[in-house]
Each structure stands twice: as C-alpha cells, then as structure tokens.
Amino acid sequence: METMRAVVLTGHGDLEKLEFREDVPVPSPAAGEALIEVHACGMNNTDVNIRTGWYDGGWGGNVTFPRIQGADPIGRVVAVGESVDPNLVGQRALVDAWLRSPDGALDKAGYLGSERDGGYAEFVTVPAANTYPIETDLSDVELASFPCSYATAEHMLHRPNVRSDHWVLVTGASGGVGGALVQLAKRRGANVVAVTSESKMSAVGAIGADVVLDREVSDLDQAVLDATGGVDVFADVVGGALFAGLFETIRRGGHYTTSGAIAGPIVPLDLRTLYLRDLTMHGATVLPPEVFANLVGYIERGEISPIVAGTFPLEEMKKAQEAFTKKEHVGKLVIEVTK
Numbered sequence: 001m002e003t004m005r006a007v008v009l010t011g012h013g014d015l016e017k018l019e020f021r022e023d024v025p026v027p028s029p030a031a032g033e034a035l036i037e038v039h040a041c042g043m044n045n046t047d048v049n050i051r052t053g054w055y056d057g058g059w060g061g062n063v064t065f066p067r068i069q070g071a072d073p074i075g076r077v078v079a080v081g082e083s084v085d086p087n088l089v090g091q092r093a094l095v096d097a098w099l100r101s102p103d104g105a106l107d108k109a110g111y112l113g114s115e116r117d118g119g120y121a122e123f124v125t126v127p128a129a130n131t132y133p134i135e136t137d138l139s140d141v142e143l144a145s146f147p148c149s150y151a152t153a154e155h156m157l158h159r160p161n162v163r164s165d166h167w168v169l170v171t172g173a174s175g176g177v178g179g180a181l182v183q184l185a186k187r188r189g190a191n192v193v194a195v196t197s198e199s200k201m202s203a204v205g206a207i208g209a210d211v212v213l214d215r216e217v218s219d220l221d222q223a224v225l226d227a228t229g230g231v232d233v234f235a236d237v238v239g240g241a242l243f244a245g246l247f248e249t250i251r252r253g254g255h256y257t258t259s260g261a262i263a264g265p266i267v268p269l270d271l272r273t274l275y276l277r278d279l280t281m282h283g284a285t286v287l288p289p290e291v292f293a294n295l296v297g298y299i300e301r302g303e304i305s306p307i308v309a310g311t312f313p314l315e316e317m318k319k320a321q322e323a324f325t326k327k328e329h330v331g332k333l334v335i336e337v338t339k
Contacts, residue, residue: 001026005337006121007317008066012053015318024068027117027125029081034088034131036095038337040144040311041119042072043324044176045260050114051321063114070335071097071112073119074143077131084128091133094147095119095126096292109286120314122337129289132296142306143299145332149176150304151295152259153184155287156235160255160280164189166232169224169249171242172262173209174200174330179307181235182207187303193227195220195242203330207307221245233257240264250279257282262327307331 006024010017029035047069049055073095077088099115101108112118112126134143156177162168168185172178173194185192186208194209201212211227213220220242224231230251236243240263247269250256256279261267273279298304309329312320314337324333 004122006068009069011065018317020315026123029079029125031082032128033081033125034077034128035079035125036075037078038073038075038119038124039140040074041070041335042144043333044148068117068121069113070119072144072147073124074140094132094134096130098286106286134296136300141311141334144334145306145308150180151287151292153177153180154295155291156257156259156284157184158291159282159284160233160257162188162190162233166190167228168192169231169234170194171236171238173204176332177237179207179331182209183304193224200330221249224249238263239267243267252277255280257284259284309333311336
C-alpha cells in the first residue's frame with residue numbers, strides 16, 4: 001500500500017483549510033520509529049487551536065504546512081525501523097504525543113500533529129519510545145478517548161501532588177480534560193467540586209464529582225466556599241471571567257494548576273492573594289514520560305473509564321470540528337479512521 005486516506009491541514013484559517021485526501025503517501029518508519037495502522041484518533045482543543053493560529057507564536061506556532069493533525073491515535077504496529085524491538089510489530093498501542101528532545105529540554109519539545117504528522121490518517125510513524133503496547137478489552141474508539149485529555153489531566157494533578165485529603169476544584173468539567181480531572185482526582189481519593197453548565201450537571205455528577213455547581217449561578221465562588229470551606233487545588237482549563245473569583249477560593253498553601261483557557265487566556269490576578277496565602281501556580285503542558293506510563297496502567301487495571309460523546313468518520317472531519325467547537329457534548333469526540 002503506497003497511498004492512504006488522511007485529513008490534511010493546509011494552513012491557519014477556517015474549516016476550508018482541512019482537506020480530506022486519498023492520495024497521501026504512506027510514511028515509512030525511520031530508525032527508532034514505529035509505523036502504526038490507525039484505527040481511531042481522539043479530538044482535542046489543540047486541533048482547533050493550531051488550525052486557527054490561537055497559540056500566537058507560542059507552542060504550536062512552529063507548525064509547517066501541509067500537516068496531518070491528530071494527537072491520539074490508537075491502532076496496531078505494522079512495522080518498525082532500525083534499532084527497534086521487532087516484537088513490537090503486531091501489538092495494539094497507544095501513543096504519547098509529546099516529542100521530547102534527548103536532553104529533556106522543554107523548549108525543544110514538539111507534539112504529534114503539530115511538529116510532525118499525526119493520527120488523522122490510516123498510518124502514522126511515531127518514535128518507538130512513545131509507543132505503549134496496551135492490553136484491554138476496551139474498543140479502539142474508547143481507547144482513543146484517553147491519551148491527550150487524561151495525560152494532561154494526570155499531569156495537572158501530578159504537579160501539585162493531589163492526595164486523598166484534598167478538595168479539588170475542576171472547571172470545564174464536562175469536557176475531555178475536565179471529565180478526566182474528575183475521574184483521576186477521585187482515583188487519588190480526593191474530593192471534587194466540579195463547575196459546568198446547568199444542562200450537563202447530571203452527567204458530570206455521574207462521572208464522580210462530589211459537588212456539581214452551575215457555572216452561571218450568582219456568587220459561584222461563595223458556592224464553592226460553602227461546599228468545601230476552601231479548595232486545596234484549583235484545576236482550571238477555562239480561565240476567562242470565572243478565574244478571579246474562583247482563584248480566591250484556594251486556601252492557604254494551596255495550588256492553581258492549568259492546561260487551558262477555553263473561555264479566555266487574559267485574566268486578572270490579585271498578587272496579594274498569591275503571596276499572602278503562599279499559593280503555588282503550575283502550568284502543565286509537557287508531561288514527564290512516567291505520567292503517560294502510569295495512565296496506561298490505570299487503563300489496563302480498569303481504574304478509569306472512557307467517556308465517549310460521539311464518533312465521526314475520517315472524511316467528515318469538518319463536521320466533527322464544527323460539533324467539537326459547539327461544546328454541547330460531555331466527554332470526548334473520536335474520529336474513526338478505519339472503514
């Protein structure tokens with residue numbers, strides 16, 4: 001097989017920059033790489049942010065075109081390059097999307113679907129070190145819902161060392177990362193207060209949140225304080241207008257951890273709250289490899305569950321991104337690549 005089906009991003013812009021093609025050359029694995037036949041690939045905010053140029057020269061600003069996006073491929077290894085264990089061939093595998101430099105420098109890290117072609121295609125090459133064989137009865141679609149969202153969420157909880165005596169505040173709790181934060185915090189034994197829209201409160205409660213609050217309620221920060229007495233960790237993927245009030249709910253010695261800003265990246269911060277309460281702020285982007293390895297273990301042991309909101313075939317990528325940006329779903333949307 002010399003060519004494959006793929007969705008190619010041709011530049012920054014609107015949905016017309018996404019082109020479904022059937023004549024894209026199948027890549028070959030170089031030394032140290034594996035070739036994966038992709039069965040499914042999860043969707044993420046990163047896809048939209050890179051397409052629209054939202055990162056504005058920050059991470060994701062070095063993408064070149066044409067580019068195949070998709071950070072969450074799941075499939076089977078069908079070939080390997082030199083210096084790779086041949087026993088990897090035939091194994092079902094998840095992929096850690098972070099492309100780390102040998103020296104571990106964060107400023108040299110790249111991302112699958114950004115600095116190199118990703119999983120919105122029938123085949124993808126990835127570093128063998130990023131290829132994680134997995135044994136589970138979960139479907140390909142279910143597995144594709146995990147990598148980016150759950151690895152991001154686990155990194156957000158790993159940095160402040162969330163533990164069983166903590167209250168964790170989660171914003172955007174109905175989304176991929178938000179739902180993962182709820183599950184993974186509960187896995188650590190923590191108490192979770194989740195913020196979402198009124199229509200999604202029941203679904204978020206079913207994920208496991210101890211307290212679910214409507215983001216439109218008046219005095220939301222007071223509602224959080226009434227429920228918790230103050231949170232130990234504020235895990236935020238929203239930012240925007242809710243940030244300032246909710247930041248004030250963090251108790252002395254607590255933590256703020258973030259990996260997104262879907263409601264707006266520019267927020268007011270009262271520095272007196274930060275220093276007088278001895279708070280720590282964490283940006284969580286490039287995760288340590290052990291975080292992804294731990295995630296694979298959680299999946300195999302059944303300690304976390306997939307939350308799949310819906311699927312789209314590869315050729316309907318534009319429709320899928322339209323649905324994704326409306327944010328009417330709970331959990332993850334997944335692209336089914338294999339016909």
